[in-house]
Amino acid sequence: MAHGAADPVLDVRGLTVEFSTEGGVLRAVDDVSFEIGRGEIVGLVGESGAGKSLTSEAILRLIRCPPGRVRGEVRFRGQNLLTLGERSLADIRGKDIAMIFQNPGASLNPVFRVGEQMLEAMAVHVPERRAALRRRVLEILGRVGIPSPGTRARDYPHQFSGGMAQRVMIGMGISCMPSLLIADEPTTALDVTIQAQVLALIRRLARELGVAVLLVSHDLGIISQMCHRVLVMYAGRVVEQASVEAIFRAPAHPYTQGLIACLPRLEGTGKLGAIGGAMPGLAALPPGCRFHPRCPVSEPRCRVEAPPLGPLRPEHQVACHVARPS
Amino acid sequence: MARFVLSRIGQTLAVLFTVSVIIFALMRMIPGDPVLMMLGDDFTQGAYEQLKSKLGLDRSVVVQYLYWIGRVLSGDLGDSYLNHERVSRLVLDAFVPTLVLVIASLIVGVLIAVPSGIIAAMRKDSAWDWGSMGFAIFVYSMPSFWKGIILIWVFSVYLGWFPTMGYVAPWSDFREGLWRLVLPAITLGTFFSGLVARIIRSSLLEVLDQDYVKAARARGVRQAALVYKHAMANALIPVVTVIGLQFGTLLGGAVLTETVFAIPGMGRLSVAAILNRDYAVVQGAILLGVVSVVVVNLLVDIAYAFLNPRIRVA
Amino acid sequence: MARPLGADGRPFDPDGLTLPAAAPEPAALGSRAALHRWWRRFARNRGAVFGLAVFLTMVAMAIFAPLISPYDPLAQGVGIPMASPSTAHWAGTDSFGRDILSRIIFGSRVALIVGIASVLLAMVVGVTLGLVSGYYGGLVDVVIMRIMDGLFAFPIIILAIAMMAVMGFGVRNVIIAVAVGFIAPFARVTRGDVLAVKEEPYIEAARLAGVSSLAIIFRHVLPNVLAPIIVQGALRVSGAIITESGLSFLGLGPPPPTPAWGRMIAEGQTFIVMAPHIATIPGIALMIAIVALNLLGDGLRDTLDPRMRR
Numbered sequence: 001m002a003h004g005a006a007d008p009v010l011d012v013r014g015l016t017v018e019f020s021t022e023g024g025v026l027r028a029v030d031d032v033s034f035e036i037g038r039g040e041i042v043g044l045v046g047e048s049g050a051g052k053s054l055t056s057e058a059i060l061r062l063i064r065c066p067p068g069r070v071r072g073e074v075r076f077r078g079q080n081l082l083t084l085g086e087r088s089l090a091d092i093r094g095k096d097i098a099m100i101f102q103n104p105g106a107s108l109n110p111v112f113r114v115g116e117q118m119l120e121a122m123a124v125h126v127p128e129r130r131a132a133l134r135r136r137v138l139e140i141l142g143r144v145g146i147p148s149p150g151t152r153a154r155d156y157p158h159q160f161s162g163g164m165a166q167r168v169m170i171g172m173g174i175s176c177m178p179s180l181l182i183a184d185e186p187t188t189a190l191d192v193t194i195q196a197q198v199l200a201l202i203r204r205l206a207r208e209l210g211v212a213v214l215l216v217s218h219d220l221g222i223i224s225q226m227c228h229r230v231l232v233m234y235a236g237r238v239v240e241q242a243s244v245e246a247i248f249r250a251p252a253h254p255y256t257q258g259l260i261a262c263l264p265r266l267e268g269t270g271k272l273g274a275i276g277g278a279m280p281g282l283a284a285l286p287p288g289c290r291f292h293p294r295c296p297v298s299e300p301r302c303r304v305e306a307p308p309l310g311p312l313r314p315e316h317q318v319a320c321h322v323a324r325p326s
Numbered sequence: 327m328a329r330f331v332l333s334r335i336g337q338t339l340a341v342l343f344t345v346s347v348i349i350f351a352l353m354r355m356i357p358g359d360p361v362l363m364m365l366g367d368d369f370t371q372g373a374y375e376q377l378k379s380k381l382g383l384d385r386s387v388v389v390q391y392l393y394w395i396g397r398v399l400s401g402d403l404g405d406s407y408l409n410h411e412r413v414s415r416l417v418l419d420a421f422v423p424t425l426v427l428v429i430a431s432l433i434v435g436v437l438i439a440v441p442s443g444i445i446a447a448m449r450k451d452s453a454w455d456w457g458s459m460g461f462a463i464f465v466y467s468m469p470s471f472w473k474g475i476i477l478i479w480v481f482s483v484y485l486g487w488f489p490t491m492g493y494v495a496p497w498s499d500f501r502e503g504l505w506r507l508v509l510p511a512i513t514l515g516t517f518f519s520g521l522v523a524r525i526i527r528s529s530l531l532e533v534l535d536q537d538y539v540k541a542a543r544a545r546g547v548r549q550a551a552l553v554y555k556h557a558m559a560n561a562l563i564p565v566v567t568v569i570g571l572q573f574g575t576l577l578g579g580a581v582l583t584e585t586v587f588a589i590p591g592m593g594r595l596s597v598a599a600i601l602n603r604d605y606a607v608v609q610g611a612i613l614l615g616v617v618s619v620v621v622v623n624l625l626v627d628i629a630y631a632f633l634n635p636r637i638r639v640a
Numbered sequence: 641m642a643r644p645l646g647a648d649g650r651p652f653d654p655d656g657l658t659l660p661a662a663a664p665e666p667a668a669l670g671s672r673a674a675l676h677r678w679w680r681r682f683a684r685n686r687g688a689v690f691g692l693a694v695f696l697t698m699v700a701m702a703i704f705a706p707l708i709s710p711y712d713p714l715a716q717g718v719g720i721p722m723a724s725p726s727t728a729h730w731a732g733t734d735s736f737g738r739d740i741l742s743r744i745i746f747g748s749r750v751a752l753i754v755g756i757a758s759v760l761l762a763m764v765v766g767v768t769l770g771l772v773s774g775y776y777g778g779l780v781d782v783v784i785m786r787i788m789d790g791l792f793a794f795p796i797i798i799l800a801i802a803m804m805a806v807m808g809f810g811v812r813n814v815i816i817a818v819a820v821g822f823i824a825p826f827a828r829v830t831r832g833d834v835l836a837v838k839e840e841p842y843i844e845a846a847r848l849a850g851v852s853s854l855a856i857i858f859r860h861v862l863p864n865v866l867a868p869i870i871v872q873g874a875l876r877v878s879g880a881i882i883t884e885s886g887l888s889f890l891g892l893g894p895p896p897p898t899p900a901w902g903r904m905i906a907e908g909q910t911f912i913v914m915a916p917h918i919a920t921i922p923g924i925a926l927m928i929a930i931v932a933l934n935l936l937g938d939g940l941r942d943t944l945d946p947r948m949r950r
Contacts, residue, residue: 094546107541121545156635344790467930472923578795600805
């Protein structure tokens with residue numbers, strides 16, 4: 001079910017993020033490639049520290065360089081965002097590509113009123129008069145479901161609950177009609193009931209407005225509800241990429257299989273699965289396949305040679321010697 | 327916010343009480359019999375008893391304190407032993423030049439510290455950073471009185487640009503007053519800037535790391551606006567508090583700087599009073615000095631409550 | 641009293657001087673391996689090493705003053721008064737014909753003695769107060785902290801002046817006067833650390849085992865709050881020396897003819913036109929000492945409290 005695969009909104013190729021530290025150069029994101037089409041929701045899933053957030057931040061060049069260093073290509077509307085000038089990039093940020101973060105309360109400047117910040121988000125991109133923008137702010141607040149927008153716009157961020165704040169962030173994000181929305185763990189800090197509302201909002205954006213969405217999460221449940229396609233990341237690398245059905249019904253990579261086995265099931269009374277061990281830190285990556293120390297089916301080859309990401313079936317890629325012997 | 331302000335005021339009153347007790351205790355610990363000293367050559371036993379009971383010195387310590395604090399609160403700080411003037415008059419007259427010096431130094435200090443702190447933070451770990459922070463540490467470590475003497479030597483004696491010492495109130499003669507303030511204000515101001523520049527730098531660095539700056543950048547806010555609007559608005563709030571809290575340090579520094587530049591302020595008054603054993607004046611000066619520090623602290627706290635939306639708007 | 645807060649409401653504490661880190665780790669200071677590691681980290685900071693070198697030189701200078709000093713610091717007329725630096729008198733002579741270099745060397749004694757003794761005294765008193773206040777809490781805590789707040793309101797030099805007025809002059813009184821100004825910061829920092837450590841499970845365990853409060857305080861709580869206190873102490877020594885030199889400058893320090901850098905500078909101010917070296921050179925010595933101690937203190941803080949690294 002590939003949406004607009006012919007002309008992807010975002011085309012990431014060989015994205016690599018490195019950091020120079022006292023202990024040497026650490027590669028937090030290693031050669032990540034994917035596409036997102038119009039109206040498509042692509043999920044980026046993995047444990048904490050797998051490099052998902054960094055991947056999403058790298059797209060808009062939000063990583064501080066130095067000490068970071070980003071390589072590769074991020075093609076958006078025919079341009080490589082990684083080599084774009086700062087001013088052109090600032091034009092795209094917030095207007096064509098919007099991003100929302102994990103902790104909505106912390107994403108708003110505590111000393112400015114919320115309405116002011118929303119206004120600013122638009123004023124940087126749209127040369128309209130403040131009065132007109134102010135009306136738009138109220139309109140957007142209403143559309144994302146904030147009651148009495150007139151009063152709320154004059155409030156400060158600390159007066160908003162987590163759910164309300166995230167709606168504000170989404171409102172700000174779509175205020176300039178972006179083609180791509182990057183959502184980095186948008187519901188992790190929220191209650192389950194609010195989660196559902198926020199996710200519904202995002203889904204509507206994709207469906208009704210055709211916004212392409214990159215959804216980063218460690219929560220497989222959310223990924224399964226929301227996404228059309230999924231990328232599984234482990235220790236900085238993409239280990240599997242497929243449609244959401246394929247990932248959940250026929251996971252190919254042992255890590256993905258392990259993750260899905262960890263999900264509690266309604267039927268059956270078996271024990272909760274678990275993957276023994278822990279993801280290696282960036283400074284202590286094992287040779288060969290990064291997952292092999294924890295892998296139940298690892299072979300001697302896995303210890304030596306890192307498996308490349310290659311097609312197992314059409315539209316289903318995996319990086320595993322066992323799943324895809326070459 | 328009202329609750330915050332009220333609790334701070336309560337705290338301030340408690341501190342003022344403690345301070346008054348400390349000063350009272352200190353003065354009582356001075357060796358020697360003040361009654362004897364006051365009578366001097368006019369000593370007779372009868373006069374002694376009379377004066378002692380008149381001063382309330384034959385009562386218990388607590389009662390003495392109450393008498394004393396009553397007099398202080400009504401503005402009576404006693405009389406100078408030396409020239410029999412009202413201490414309150416002497417002290418207030420001396421306080422004005424000190425205050426002028428402190429304010430001038432604050433201005434100089436802020437004018438130096440803010441740009442250098444910002445530059446150091448923006449170009450972290452560059453030559454600018456190490457340079458301005460090194461300079462800050464350098465001027466902060468220089469004893470202010472020595473710095474004043476060196477400044478006099480270079481700019482007054484050698485170059486002749488400024489007068490070596492003396493004070494003229496800016497309101498009586500603006501140009502002369504300001505001219506005479508330049509060297510003392512630079513002396514004290516650079517010390518202050520050394521302290522504040524480092525704090526501005528670290529505050530700004532901390533703020534620049536915050537999520538809301540990253541989120542604002544993700545919305546397309548330009549770098550200049552990110553730093554000077556988003557970051558500074560947050561970074562300056564603790565800095566304002568710190569500057570206010572340094573009023574006490576500045577007052578201490580002023581005491582020394584006044585001596586170097588022969589400014590007739592609290593420093594000169596207190597030191598002369600100590601050497602002359604004019605304890606009423608010493609007590610009055612210290613009382614006024616410390617009370618002003620405490621009051622400034624309170625005002626700074628209130629300013630903070632006003633600046634920080636989290637407190638201003640429940 | 642008032643502590644600066646950042647805009648996010650958390651206390652603003654860039655130098656790590658007013659707040660403890662997360663509850664300090666159970667004391668690992670004693671083991672030799674830890675000391676070795678600690679030294680290696682410290683040695684990487686060149687400023688700190690410089691500071692340590694200067695400090696040790698100062699100490700040596702103070703201890704061996706009679707041996708290395710070229711002249712008797714109190715002897716007048718060993719050279720032409722107000723002579724500029726020359727081969728005979730490397731730092732020149734003052735208005736009484738005394739050799740300035742010798743007076744500087746002996747002056748380091750006053751500076752170091754006052755600096756270190758006052759900080760130690762303040763540490764002992766302040767830490768004890770902080771321990772008691774933090775551990776017992778309640779009324780004791782409130783009373784002690786209120787008194788500390790009161791003390792804290794005094795600018796240090798003003799408090800020192802007040803104490804000198806009461807006690808009279810002399811090195812011993814200077815030490816006490818300066819120490820009083822530093823008690824409050826020590827008490828506050830200790831109390832904060834104690835409050836954090838108090839909740840640790842090993843304290844609870846000791847209490848349940850019936851160990852007496854006093855023993856808990858001194859054998860379990862104290863070692864774990866010691867590291868930040870030592871850092872505080874090192875950082876404050878330079879402040880103590882500055883305060884002492886300020887007092888000497890005002891004429892309230894150790895009385896003449898004892899050589900004290902502050903007073904030497906004051907005497908030199910009168911002759912700034914004819915003989916600038918009298919005021920300038922002792923000031924350079926003072927400044928080197930202060931810069932070195934500041935670097936040393938910063939280095940110690942960075943080593944023992946890595947979360948402050950930027």
